[in-house]
Amino acid sequence: MLSCRSGFNLRVQNQVVDPDSSNDVRGGMLGQYVMNGGEGPNSYAQNSSYQGGVIDVAKPILEEEISRKLDIKHISSTFRIADFGCSTGRNSFAAMQIIVEAIKRKFETDGKVMQIPDFQVFFNDKVTNDFNTLFSSLPPQGLYHVTGVPGSFHSRLLPRASLHFGYSCFSLHWLSEVPKAVLDNTSPAWNSGKVHYFGARREVCEEYANQYAKDIKSFLDSRAEELVPGGLMALLVPAVPASWNPNSAYTVLTEVYHLGSCLVDMAKKGRFYEDKIDSFNYSVYFPVPQELKAIIEKSDNYIMERMEILDNPGKRSLTGPKERASYLRAVNEGMLVNHFGTEIMDELFDRYTKKLKASPLFSDPNSDKTILIFVLLQRKPIMFF
């Protein structure tokens, strides 16, 4: 059930559901996992300062680009903004406030105070996202009207040419599915004994990279239909540098690798059958900047206005292994529970915390070399021939 605090309009977007498709609005129910809901100690709401930190760095860039690039000539009475992959909202609310206030300022500085429109924000996430927590924690300012849009952002969610500003932060690394070949024991890309591509064979890495390219394309194609010509889209995409030394630094890939090695240790101890490892792989991918750039440049629908590498200050909010484990648990528990069951979660994350504590690398958050790529895209005008 979706709820909404008074003072905001809540409308769940109508969805077109194809009963035979596994890549539609029901994605969440069909095994696509969301962040831990609620406000409890393992919730995303309580453990997302890592992701939230980047908003401070992105703020001046968003403000500058809105002031420089947003075309307000043809905006009528409603300005529509969407956050794709909003989760339970704390970080999303901060970003939406920055965007709305920057747009209002743009109207003011252009001498169009009387034409400041109403703002409608579409909060999108998978259907199993905790929309109740999202809507019950909405900020009180009433800066914008609120609409929930449950469904996968890898397909169309909004009416054609209706969206003025798209936004997505820390969400596009989630794949629509684990590449099939890495779970197929007859394939050269079978990822036996591992749960991710970091440190795996070339064939495995290629399958993941191809899936990522396919997913980013479907995201961009869907948004191209939804954005108005000239509409802007700001993406904050977690990524890894083209080169980093795993002996002196780590990235989110190292963390996933260590969590995987804890699962392997537990299988060896008989906590579950070892073949459970072979039938599980993480459905996340972290590109290098050049890779993401090349995927975006293949799309004819956008002009890339800006691309910049950001260092995420949010990493310094994770002061030690325990905090890192909580952040990873809030993000990954849903996916892990679905495959391994709830019973092993406490032990798994205890083991993970101990593993991080054993390595001096993880005592310094500055050794985290994970990066964020900021991309600003402008929807090209639609050509009719």
Ligand SMILES: C[S@@+](CC[C@H](N)C(=O)[O-])C[C@H]1O[C@@H](n2cnc3c(N)ncnc32)[C@H](O)[C@@H]1O
């Ligand atoms: C790490 S959270 C980021 C949340 C928020 N943007 C932030 O910055 O804190 C990633 C979110 O993306 C959502 N997500 C992943 N794949 C998705 C998809 N295909 N469609 C919609 N949401 C998706 C997840 O459910 C999750 O809530």
